[in-house]
Amino acid sequence: MAVDGDGVYLIDSDGKRYLDASGGAAVSCLGHGEEEVIAAIQKQAQDMAFAHTGFFTSAPAEELAEKLIAKAPDGIEWVYFVSGGSEAIEAAIKMARQYFTLIDQPQRTHIIGRKQSYHGNTLGALSVGGHHNRRAPYQPLLLDTHHISPCYAYRGKKDGESDVEYGIRVADELEQKILQLGSDTVCAFIAETVVGATLGAVSAVEGYFKRIREICDRYGVLLILDEVMCGMGRTGSLYACEQEGISPDLICMAKGLGAGYQPIGATMVSDKVFAAFRDGPGFFQHGHTYMGHPTACAAALTVQRIIEERNLLQAVNTQGDVLAAALNERFGNHPYVGDIRGRGLFRGIELVKERSTKEPFDPALKLPARIKAEAFADGLICYPDGGCVDGVRGDHILLAPPFIINETEIAEVVDKLGQAMDVAFAQAGV
Numbered sequence: 001m002a003v004d005g006d007g008v009y010l011i012d013s014d015g016k017r018y019l020d021a022s023g024g025a026a027v028s029c030l031g032h033g034e035e036e037v038i039a040a041i042q043k044q045a046q047d048m049a050f051a052h053t054g055f056f057t058s059a060p061a062e063e064l065a066e067k068l069i070a071k072a073p074d075g076i077e078w079v080y081f082v083s084g085g086s087e088a089i090e091a092a093i094k095m096a097r098q099y100f101t102l103i104d105q106p107q108r109t110h111i112i113g114r115k116q117s118y119h120g121n122t123l124g125a126l127s128v129g130g131h132h133n134r135r136a137p138y139q140p141l142l143l144d145t146h147h148i149s150p151c152y153a154y155r156g157k158k159d160g161e162s163d164v165e166y167g168i169r170v171a172d173e174l175e176q177k178i179l180q181l182g183s184d185t186v187c188a189f190i191a192e193t194v195v196g197a198t199l200g201a202v203s204a205v206e207g208y209f210k211r212i213r214e215i216c217d218r219y220g221v222l223l224i225l226d227e228v229m230c231g232m233g234r235t236g237s238l239y240a241c242e243q244e245g246i247s248p249d250l251i252c253m254a255k256g257l258g259a260g261y262q263p264i265g266a267t268m269v270s271d272k273v274f275a276a277f278r279d280g281p282g283f284f285q286h287g288h289t290y291m292g293h294p295t296a297c298a299a300a301l302t303v304q305r306i307i308e309e310r311n312l313l314q315a316v317n318t319q320g321d322v323l324a325a326a327l328n329e330r331f332g333n334h335p336y337v338g339d340i341r342g343r344g345l346f347r348g349i350e351l352v353k354e355r356s357t358k359e360p361f362d363p364a365l366k367l368p369a370r371i372k373a374e375a376f377a378d379g380l381i382c383y384p385d386g387g388c389v390d391g392v393r394g395d396h397i398l399l400a401p402p403f404i405i406n407e408t409e410i411a412e413v414v415d416k417l418g419q420a421m422d423v424a425f426a427q428a429g430v
Contacts (some may be wrong), residue, residue, distance in 0.1 A: 005032020008402050008409050010381070018376070019401075021413045022383035026196060026229045026346065026400035029256040029312075030303060037261045037302045044298035053292040060297035067304055068268065071238050073247035078269040080284070081292040085228035085254035086120030088265035089190075092250045093124050094286045095273060096188040096222045102276040105220075108187040112146045112177055112221075116198045116388060119190065119226050128190050131198050132391025146181065148173040150195060151204040154339045154350065155358070155389060167208035175215045188222040188249075193240035196229035199388045200348030200396030201341055203235075209244040222249040222273070228265065229346075232256035233307055234400060236317045236344035243343070249273055259303045262296035312403040320344040322407055323399070326414045336361075336425060345403060350388060351395040353430070360393040361430065367395045370424035371417075380416040397421075 004011040008031045010018045020028055030037065044060060051058060065079040080095075082088050093111065100108040111128050113119070119129040126135050127143035130150075135142060149156060149170050157166040178186050189212065195202040216223045225248040230240045234256055237243055241251070250273065254265030277284055290296070307313065324340070324347060331337040331349060338352035351367060353359045361367055368384030375382050388394035401413065 007031045007033065008405050016379060018379050018381050019409060019412055019416070020381045021399050021401045021417070022381055023255075023400045023402055024260060024381075025255065025383065026234060026398075027255045027260040029233065029403050030259040030261075030306060031402035031404050034259070034261070034303075034306070036306060037259065037299055040298045040302040041261060041295055044295045049295050050290075050293060052289070054287075057292065058294040058297065060294050060301050061292045064297045064301040064304070067301065068253075068266065072268060073239055073241055073251065075247050075249075075270045075272065076251060076268045077271040078274040080267040080269065081297060082265045082267065082288055083263045083290050083293070083296070084265045085226075085252065086122045086125045086265075087288060087291075088228060088252035088254055088267045089119045089125040089128070089224075089226060090122050091267040091284075091286060092190070092224045092252055093128065093188070095250060095267065095269065095284060096224065098285060099222065099273050099276050100187055102280040105184070107185055108220075110146060110181045110186045111143075112148060112174065112181075112186060112189045114150045114191055115147045116150045116152065116391060117147075117192055117195060117226075118197045119192070120228070130391070132387055146177055148177055150199065150202070151208045152195075152199060152202055153205050154202075154341070157205075163205040164207050167205040168211055171208050171211035171215065174212060175219075178215070178219050178221065183219050186219065186221045188224050189216055190224040190226060192226045192230060193244065194230035194235055194343060194346060196346075196398065197383070197385055200350060200385070200398045201343070201346045202348065203341070203343055204244070209241070209246050213246045216249075224248060224250045224252070226252050228252050228254045229400075232304075233313050233316055233403065234344060234346045235342075236313065236320060238313065240343075257303070258296060258300040261303065262293070262299040263290075264293070264296040264300050307403065316344040316403050319403075319405055319407070319410065320347070323347055323401070323405075323410050323413070326410055330414050330418050334421075336421075336430065342399075345399075345401055345405070347399045349397045349399075351397070360389050361395055361428075363387075363393055363395075365428040365430070367424055367428060368397070370427055371397060371420050374420035374423045375416060378416050378420060380413065380420065382417060382420075
């Protein structure tokens, strides 16, 4: 039972300290116990904790929206606040569909996502995602959506193929799918800018997203970027798509937006999309009770101010380099580590049975669960998962520590992770 937090550490009811090297699920970007955020929550709760958006807006919501838009990708000018990432994705899917009904293109009903992706746990978000294990129990209930290959160079690039050639090849799968379905029937394409839970901090190769943007523009398809996990500074820029040189039509945020101090997410929308609602019925046929929650917005506003005022984006890049170097030093020649990847403080380690062939371990060994348990017992929180190769096979470990982590704490992460992996491999008999 967690009872307290202190910087990068969580503390349980027995007083044991756990270094939160995954930020929970890439959430706690400021760590735990940040007094300025706690004070902002207290003040807003005292002043006015909640007012339903069917009647009122609030100063924290307006100020947070202005702050996010000020540095948003070109064309993104409006914000719709919700309570988390799944809700943000659900809203984006519905916005995309309603947008086309408003501009007299109701035949656009298809949504295309990518295999080995994850967009949330509501039925709509699960439908557009490609996380095999999380979809499986609900498959009969899911929407009829479509999926193309991820941009996953470690696994997908052919011998002799350059990064650029590979990126264009897998991006062109989108055009092929659009033409297969009918060029005027596709509503949206959705992708994580940097893939989190399913692949373990996998970035697209250079040029991939520019080609994706070109294809979406060519066929009038909306581009939805999921930055629920990788956005809000996690990869070294406020919006991960800044590093790709593109702007989406809709972009989804959560996790690091409020740093875990309050539940909050956001769907950010281009002026083109918003104009259809403004000039049409004037409302979006959707909503949640706690959207635009003043106390949650007050917390997130303070989180984003702290990131800016303390220059934490620079810290993400600096400490991200330190973490990458430490991981490569410890695991670069490890017989069961195939790939070490990521950006900023968003790093992944892919485990393999054989480095030369990239053969994955048997899922029956349950290596992710073993590593997680051993690390936790030693006071380290990390995020291992499976299925990165094909939805079933392939193990990886995701790290997403708070932006305030220092070099001593990074050394603790790498040391304890290495020990946990050694014990887990020994237990599994590999």
